[in-house]
Amino acid sequence: MERFAEYYLNLEILQRYGPEIVAGLWVTLGVAVATVAIGLGMGLAMAVALIARVPVLRWVIGAWIEVFRTLPQLAVIIFVYFGLPYAGVTLSPFWATAGALGAVLSAFAAEIFRSSIQALPQGQWDAAAALGLRFRTTFFRVILPQAIRLAVPLLTNRTIAITKGTALGTAVALPEILGRAQSAMAISANPSPLTLAACLYLILFLPLVVASRWLEASRVVPR
Amino acid sequence: MPEWLDLLLENFADPDSATKAWPLLRQGLWLTLQLTAVALPLGMLAGLVIGMLYALGGRITRAVLIVYIDLFRAFPVLVLLILVYVGLPFVGLTLPAFAAAVLALVLNNSGYFGEIFRAGLISIPYGQREAAAALGLSPFRTMRLVVLPQAFRAIAAPLASNALELVKATSIASLASLPELLRSARVAQEQTYNPTPLMLAALMYFVMLWPFARLVARLERRMLARGAR
Numbered sequence: 001m002e003r004f005a006e007y008y009l010n011l012e013i014l015q016r017y018g019p020e021i022v023a024g025l026w027v028t029l030g031v032a033v034a035t036v037a038i039g040l041g042m043g044l045a046m047a048v049a050l051i052a053r054v055p056v057l058r059w060v061i062g063a064w065i066e067v068f069r070t071l072p073q074l075a076v077i078i079f080v081y082f083g084l085p086y087a088g089v090t091l092s093p094f095w096a097t098a099g100a101l102g103a104v105l106s107a108f109a110a111e112i113f114r115s116s117i118q119a120l121p122q123g124q125w126d127a128a129a130a131l132g133l134r135f136r137t138t139f140f141r142v143i144l145p146q147a148i149r150l151a152v153p154l155l156t157n158r159t160i161a162i163t164k165g166t167a168l169g170t171a172v173a174l175p176e177i178l179g180r181a182q183s184a185m186a187i188s189a190n191p192s193p194l195t196l197a198a199c200l201y202l203i204l205f206l207p208l209v210v211a212s213r214w215l216e217a218s219r220v221v222p223r
Numbered sequence: 224m225p226e227w228l229d230l231l232l233e234n235f236a237d238p239d240s241a242t243k244a245w246p247l248l249r250q251g252l253w254l255t256l257q258l259t260a261v262a263l264p265l266g267m268l269a270g271l272v273i274g275m276l277y278a279l280g281g282r283i284t285r286a287v288l289i290v291y292i293d294l295f296r297a298f299p300v301l302v303l304l305i306l307v308y309v310g311l312p313f314v315g316l317t318l319p320a321f322a323a324a325v326l327a328l329v330l331n332n333s334g335y336f337g338e339i340f341r342a343g344l345i346s347i348p349y350g351q352r353e354a355a356a357a358l359g360l361s362p363f364r365t366m367r368l369v370v371l372p373q374a375f376r377a378i379a380a381p382l383a384s385n386a387l388e389l390v391k392a393t394s395i396a397s398l399a400s401l402p403e404l405l406r407s408a409r410v411a412q413e414q415t416y417n418p419t420p421l422m423l424a425a426l427m428y429f430v431m432l433w434p435f436a437r438l439v440a441r442l443e444r445r446m447l448a449r450g451a452r
Contacts, residue, residue: 070432
C-alpha cells in the first residue's frame with residue numbers, strides 16, 4: 001500500500017508538476033470548444049445544403065460525410081498534421097487536432113441533423129404550406145426547431161465521444177493534459193502525474209456523461 | 224498536366240513509395256484485424272453481462288453498475304491505454320502492447336456496451352417476464368428466449384454503431400508502439416520521406432469500414448423515424 005501511494009500519489013512530485021499539468025486543462029478545453037463549434041456549425045450548414053438540394057455541393061458534402069464518418073479520428077489527426085504539409089497546408093498542433101476532430105464531428109452531425117429533418121412527418125410541411133408559409137419560414141421556424149429537439153440525444157452522445165478525442169492530440173505534440181502528464185512522468189520516473197491527468201479527465205467529462213444520462217431519462221427531449 | 228496536380232500526385236500517390244510501404248501496411252492491417260477479433264467479442268460480452276446483471280439485480284447492484292458504466296464512458300480510451308501500458312509497470316505489472324491495447328479497449332467498451340444492453344433490456348416491459356414465468360420458463364431461459372431477442376431488435380442501431388467505433392479505436396494502439404495499420408503507415412512514411420503510405424492506410428481503413436458505416440447510418444435513420452411518430 002505504501003509503495004502504491006509512493007508511485008501513484010506522490011505528493012512531492014504532484015506539487016512539482018501539478019501546475020504544469022493543470023495548465024494543460026486550458027489547452028484541452030480550447031480544443032474541445034473549437035471542435036464543437038466547427039463540428040456542429042459545419043454539420044448544420046451541410047445538412048441544410050443537403051435538404052435544399054444545392055447542385056454539385058451536395059455531392060461534395062455527401063463524400064465528406066462518408067469519408068469522415070468512416071475514418072478513425074487518430075488517422076485523420078495524423079494525416080492532417082503529418083500529411084497536409086506536403087500539400088502546402090501546415091497547421092499548428094492545436095488547429096490540426098481541432099480541425100480533424102471538427103471534421104469528424106461535422107460528418108456525424110450533418111447526418112444526424114439531416115436524418116432528423118427527414119424523420120419529421122410530411123404533414124408538418126403540408127400544414128405549413130396550407131397556412132401560406134414560404135419555404136424559408138417553414139424550414140427555419142417549423143421544421144428545424146422540431147428536428148433539433150429530435151437530434152439532441154444522438155448529438156450529445158456523439159459530441160461527448162468526439163470531444164474526448166482531444167487526448168489524441170498527444171500524438172501530434174499538443175501540450176494538453178495527457179501529453180504534459182506523460183512528459184512529467186518520463187522526467188520524474190513516477191506515474192503520479194498520470195493519476196492527476198486521469199482525475200482531471202474525470203472532472204471534465206463525468207459531468208457531461210451524467211448530464212446526458214439525465215437528459216435521456218427526463219425526456220426533456222422526446223425520444 | 225498542371226504543376227500543382229503533379230506535385231500532389233508525387234506526394235500522395237507515389238507508386239514507388241506505395242510499393243515499398245505495401246508489405247508493412249499489409250502486416251499492419253493483419254494486426255488491426257487481430258485486435259478487433261479479440262477486443263470486439265470481449266467488449267460485447269462484458270457489456271452483455273453488465274446489462275443482464277443490471278436487469279436482474281437489486282438497488283445496490285444497479286447503483287454500482289451505473290457508477291462503473293459512467294466512469295468508463297467518461298475516460299478517454301487513450302488515457303486508459305496509457306494508464307495500463309505505462310502506469311502499471313511501476314507496480315510490477317508489465318503487459319505486452321497487444322494485451323494492454325485489448326484491455327484498454329475492452330474496459331472502455333464494457334461501459335459503452337453495458338449502457339446499450341442495460342437500456343435495451345429494461346425497455347422490455349416486466350409483463351413479458353411475468354408471462355414467461357407463468358409458462359414455467361426458468362429465469363435464464365426467459366432471458367435467452369423472451370427478453371434478449373426483443374432487446375436486440377431495439378438496440379441494433381447503437382450496437383452496430385459502437386462496434387464500428389471500437390474497430391476505429393484500435394488505431395490508438397499505435398501510441399503504445401504496436402505496429403497496427405496506422406503505426407505501420409507512419410513508419411513507412413518516415414522510411415520513404417513521402418506521405419503516400421498515410422494516404423494508402425486511410426484508403427484501406429475506408430474500404431474496410433465503409434460498408435459498416437453505411438449499415439449503421441441506415442439503422443440509425445430507421446430508429447429516428449420511429450422516434451418522430
